[in-house]
Amino acid sequence: MKVYLGLGSNLGDSRQIVLDAVKALEDVLTDLRMASLYETKPLYVTDQGCFINTVVEGLYTPSKAFSSTVSARKLLSRLHEIEARFGRDRAKERRWSERFLDIDILLSGNSIISEADITIPHPRLKERRFALEPLLELFSDATEPGTGLFYRDICAALPDQGVRILNSTTNQTN
Numbered sequence: 426m427k428v429y430l431g432l433g434s435n436l437g438d439s440r441q442i443v444l445d446a447v448k449a450l451e452d453v454l455t456d457l458r459m460a461s462l463y464e465t466k467p468l469y470v471t472d473q474g475c476f477i478n479t480v481v482e483g484l485y486t487p488s489k490a491f492s493s494t495v496s497a498r499k500l501l502s503r504l505h506e507i508e509a510r511f512g513r514d515r516a517k518e519r520r521w522s523e524r525f526l527d528i529d530i531l532l533s534g535n536s537i538i539s540e541a542d543i544t545i546p547h548p549r550l551k552e553r554r555f556a557l558e559p560l561l562e563l564f565s566d567a568t569e570p571g572t573g574l575f576y577r578d579i580c581a582a583l584p585d586q587g588v589r590i591l592n593s594t595t596n597q598t599n
Contacts, residue, residue, distance in 0.1 A: 428485045429532040431556040436525045439477040454483025460559035466587030469521040480559035493536045504528040535570045554586040
């Protein structure tokens with residue numbers, strides 16, 4: 426199943442952390458592609474430094490014995506392990522604040538999952554240019570599962586959120 430993951434960091438050497446995290450994701454996903462890096466102003470909690478963000482696309486191949494929800498939970502568990510490896514401690518952080526690494530599942534095929542512990546598509550994807558712009562770099566015709574709305578139209582309707590492209594590495598792995 427093709428998945429799209431959003432990565433972000435604003436503590437430490439954020440650029441290198443994001444690049445190293447993409448490299449770590451090669452153990453989880455195959456056919457990995459990465460969008461450009463973006464520098465973005467914080468969106469919800471503004472008393473913190475800018476983030477470095479990107480989106481990766483890859484194939485996640487769970488066991489056929491698992492439902493899409495169980496597979497998504499297994500993927501999320503692997504992502505939390507990678508975050509912890511890069512210094513993230515969810516117990517000590519405030520919501521939407523500084524972090525060494527955050528990895529979100531933005532899309533997982535056309536799956537729609539709404540459970541207490543996991544929601545796909547990401548519940549705030551439609552309000553976040555820092556996730557939509559790199560997603561659209563990799564998948565310009567992306568649509569919201571269930572509604573069929575084009576994410577490019579959703580992104581175009583959003584206000585400027587201080588998202589600035591840093592480089593152009595589309596379709597490359599690091």
